[in-house]
Amino acid sequence: xxxxxxxxxNRGLGNEVxxxxxxxxxxxxxxxxxxDGASAVQGIQGAVLYHQLDVTDxxxxxxxxxxxxxxxGTVDVLxxxxxxxxxxxxxxxxADFAIVEEAxxxxxxxxxxxxxxxxxxxxxxxxxxxxxxxxASGSFVDSWAGTPAYAVSKAALNMLTVKMSxxxxxxxxxxxxxxPGWVRTRMxxxxxxxxxxEGAKSIVWAALLDNDGPTGGFYRDGEPMPW
Ligand code: NDP
Numbered sequence: 001x002x003x004x005x006x007x008x009x010n011r012g013l014g015n016e017v018x019x020x021x022x023x024x025x026x027x028x029x030x031x032x033x034x035x036d037g038a039s040a041v042q043g044i045q046g047a048v049l050y051h052q053l054d055v056t057d058x059x060x061x062x063x064x065x066x067x068x069x070x071x072x073g074t075v076d077v078l079x080x081x082x083x084x085x086x087x088x089x090x091x092x093x094x095a096d097f098a099i100v101e102e103a104x105x106x107x108x109x110x111x112x113x114x115x116x117x118x119x120x121x122x123x124x125x126x127x128x129x130x131x132x133x134x135x136a137s138g139s140f141v142d143s144w145a146g147t148p149a150y151a152v153s154k155a156a157l158n159m160l161t162v163k164m165s166x167x168x169x170x171x172x173x174x175x176x177x178x179x180p181g182w183v184r185t186r187m188x189x190x191x192x193x194x195x196x197x198e199g200a201k202s203i204v205w206a207a208l209l210d211n212d213g214p215t216g217g218f219y220r221d222g223e224p225m226p227w
Pocket of ligand 1: 007008009010011012013014032033034053054055056080081082083084085106133134135136179180181182183184185186187188189192
């Protein structure tokens with residue numbers, strides 16, 4: 001049975017990605033920084049396990065890696081989904097650097113640290129996938145979208161995706177960035193145009209790519225997005 005890890009999966013898109021990957025027959029490790037595992041996995045059918053993970057906390061990452069080494073072995077898919085975005089409007093001149101720093105820690109360094117730490121346990125030689133959940137806000141084409149703290153952290157995540165795709169190519173691990181669209185979650189708000197099911201599909205597409213699928217790209221609904 002193939003195994004996936006999903007970060008920030010106690011609610012929102014991450015929780016739905018767990019549901020869809022489990023429905024596709026994978027064993028899924030649902031992770032969250034807070035809350036109890038029992039309520040996070042509640043109602044999800046299939047082989048779903050729970051482990052605590054704060055992507056900004058190095059010791060928390062090490063605990064997850066120790067668990068994977070002892071109990072799981074090889075991980076086929078990593079979905080770097082955890083993210084933050086504060087609604088408070090800021091421009092580059094009014095930016096609160098505590099928020100800029102937090103966005104960087106969660107949205108950019110989180111995926112970087114976790115992928116680096118998990119690499120020894122990721123499936124090599126075909127089948128390995130890393131999905132970085134990004135945003136159109138990180139695209140240079142839509143430079144008005146999102147606060148600077150968020151947009152800069154996601155643009156950096158996009159570059160990280162390309163760099164990682166090079167470094168993981170020898171191991172045949174496909175690394176892609178995905179925008180789920182504007183989705184009705186706590187982050188996206190009630191007015192967003194997409195359901196979590198629709199948004200999660202975009203992410204799951206990149207998690208379940210065939211071995212000859214793309215790497216180092218930025219996608220929404222399986223279609224390339226402008227950087
Ligand atoms: P939500 O705010 O609903 O969920 C965000 C999740 O990230 C929560 O589970 C939250 O946990 C978790 N999280 C935050 N910080 C950390 C951390 N340090 N360690 C581990 N988990 C953490 O957002 P969405 O589900 O909408 O967003 C999921 C991803 O999709 C994000 O990367 C976001 O940027 C991206 N995205 C979303 C869009 C949208 O319209 N919704 C549009 C484009 C991209 P907790 O409950 O503890 O806070």
